[in-house]
Amino acid sequence: MTxxxxxxxxxxxxxxxxxxxxxxxxxxxxSPVYRLRRVSDGYYLxxxxxxxxxxxxxxxxxxxxxxxxxxxxxxxxxxxTSIPLPNGFKGIIEYANAGAExxxxxxxxxxxx
Numbered sequence: 001m002t003x004x005x006x007x008x009x010x011x012x013x014x015x016x017x018x019x020x021x022x023x024x025x026x027x028x029x030x031s032p033v034y035r036l037r038r039v040s041d042g043y044y045l046x047x048x049x050x051x052x053x054x055x056x057x058x059x060x061x062x063x064x065x066x067x068x069x070x071x072x073x074x075x076x077x078x079x080x081t082s083i084p085l086p087n088g089f090k091g092i093i094e095y096a097n098a099g100a101e102x103x104x105x106x107x108x109x110x111x112x113x
Contacts, residue, residue, distance in 0.1 A: 013078040026072020
């Protein structure tokens with residue numbers, strides 16, 4: 001788990017996960033996704049309209065793209081200018097993968113001045 005602390009003036013949020021196996025290295029060819037859950041009420045971000053909801057999401061998960069240079073490294077950039085992330089925001093970035101290497105993982109996101 002990682003804690004990502006960003007200023008409230010940030011315009012983008014890097015979403016990154018590295019998949020590796022001990023003694024083998026990076027695990028390529030997976031299709032991980034992520035969700036953003038607000039800690040205060042447990043609502044998830046709907047990427048379609050940039051609002052936090054407790055149900056009826058259009059797009060609750062977003063895919064991560066594999067980096068062609070670094071095997072097993074997956075990332076995305078979240079546009080922070082279109083999402084309500086005020087100073088003091090606390091969120092959990094939840095990762096999931098249903099491929100050959102199924103997993104669930106989490107990172108903490110904190111926005112502050």
